[in-house]
Amino acid sequence: MKNEEVRMTTKDIIKPENLVYQKPEIMNDVPMHYCPGCSHGVVHKLVAEVIEEMGMQDKTVGIAPVGCAVFAYNYLDIDWEEAAHGRAPALATAVKRLRPDRLVFTYQGDGDLAAIGTAETVHACNRGESIAIIFINNGIYGMTGGQMAPTTLEGMKTATCPYGRDVKLNGYPLKITNILKELEGTRYITRQSVHTAAAVRKAKKAIRKAFENSMEDKGTSVVEIVSTCASGWKLDPVQANEWMEKNMFPAYPLGDLKNVE
Amino acid sequence: MAKVRGAVVVNNERCKGCELCVAACPSDVLAMSKHVNAKGYNYAYMANEEACTGCANCAVVCPDGCITVYRTKVNG
Ligand SMILES: Cc1ncc(C[n+]2csc(CCOP(=O)(O)OP(=O)(O)O)c2C)c(N)n1
Numbered sequence: 630m631k632n633e634e635v636r637m638t639t640k641d642i643i644k645p646e647n648l649v650y651q652k653p654e655i656m657n658d659v660p661m662h663y664c665p666g667c668s669h670g671v672v673h674k675l676v677a678e679v680i681e682e683m684g685m686q687d688k689t690v691g692i693a694p695v696g697c698a699v700f701a702y703n704y705l706d707i708d709w710e711e712a713a714h715g716r717a718p719a720l721a722t723a724v725k726r727l728r729p730d731r732l733v734f735t736y737q738g739d740g741d742l743a744a745i746g747t748a749e750t751v752h753a754c755n756r757g758e759s760i761a762i763i764f765i766n767n768g769i770y771g772m773t774g775g776q777m778a779p780t781t782l783e784g785m786k787t788a789t790c791p792y793g794r795d796v797k798l799n800g801y802p803l804k805i806t807n808i809l810k811e812l813e814g815t816r817y818i819t820r821q822s823v824h825t826a827a828a829v830r831k832a833k834k835a836i837r838k839a840f841e842n843s844m845e846d847k848g849t850s851v852v853e854i855v856s857t858c859a860s861g862w863k864l865d866p867v868q869a870n871e872w873m874e875k876n877m878f879p880a881y882p883l884g885d886l887k888n889v890e
Numbered sequence: 891m892a893k894v895r896g897a898v899v900v901n902n903e904r905c906k907g908c909e910l911c912v913a914a915c916p917s918d919v920l921a922m923s924k925h926v927n928a929k930g931y932n933y934a935y936m937a938n939e940e941a942c943t944g945c946a947n948c949a950v951v952c953p954d955g956c957i958t959v960y961r962t963k964v965n966g
């Protein structure tokens with residue numbers, strides 16, 4: 630029997646009946662423009678996997694942001710709308726009210742959601758719209774070249790605060806999900822990450838729950854993903870994950886902030 | 891005792907050489923090729939084929955969905 634094991638080559642293992650994981654079909658083959666190692670790619674994949682597992686490909690409307698994820702509509706084969714910068718929750722409100730049978734989610738960066746779109750975010754959550762908000766918090770404006778965001782950490786260097794964020798000048802890192810959890814319209818608020826395989830699997834469960842809440846008309850769900858922007862942070866992708874664990878997680882601790890059963 | 895063996899197939903042309911899969915593999919299976927793809931990235935490959943258990947950790951963390959994973963039981 631030992632011999633059988635020795636004889637088994639990768640060729641013998643690579644057979645359709647042994648398949649355990651592949652890129653979700655909803656994720657198109659077109660290459661994504663994201664930098665190597667970008668968390669956006671991982672989260673796109675999770676969104677695609679959850680929609681596939683829920684059998685909702687033809688019944689999902691995603692609302693894409695302005696920011697690095699502006700081309701999300703090229704990457705996932707579902708219906709999309711493109712919102713003006715920060716306005717995704719307002720557009721999602723309209724789509725969900727007109728088509729309550731649709732799974733409606735926004736996908737937004739921290740500049741989009743917590744700076745220019747603060748009002749739309751807060752009011753959609755306060756109204757308790759049955760939408761899911763996927764919130765990519767990388768502490769920076771990625772698309773425009775790494776400027777300071779409301780979420781930028783104290784002392785963190787960016788293109789617009791080259792000596793580090795000074796709270797006297799720029800205020801404190803905005804923990805917007807902590808604010809959203811206080812609103813009566815929100816049902817499920819969680820903070821996740823995708824830096825390890827275990828974290829990715831947990832984040833996927835959170836996205837699933839948020840999407841199910843949207844379909845069951847249970848109010849607003851927000852899944853914050855503490856994310857890396859290796860290029861903006863000027864680190865390689867593996868170092869960016871380490872930097873995130875060390876610096877981002879103390880300011881943005883992972884876990885559920887609110888879960889009304 | 892049944893033993894689990896795995897194997898991965900990397901989509902070389904889709905790979906961006908980020909090395910997150912190398913860091914995520916608990917069995918030190920993966921490494922970066924000395925060759926580059928059309929985009930100029932060194933791509934991941936199985937440097938230590940026998941050690942793969944097919945746990946899929948590499949594929950789960952890959953931001954670009956480049957990795958397909960296979961797993962089978964072997965009697966040994
Ligand atoms: C009305 C308007 N103001 C400003 C901009 C410039 N702009 C484009 S993306 C962006 C911020 C993106 O940062 P974030 O939302 O954190 O997403 P990321 O790129 O980091 O994923 C800004 C300010 C714009 N496109 N439209």
Ligand code: SF4
Nearest residue numbers: 915942943945946948
């Ligand atoms: S499937 Fe698991 S053991 Fe095999 S290469 Fe990927 S991470 Fe390593």
Ligand code: SF4
Nearest residue numbers: 905906908909911952
């Ligand atoms: S995680 Fe994916 S993109 Fe990054 S090196 Fe591995 S296979 Fe390539």
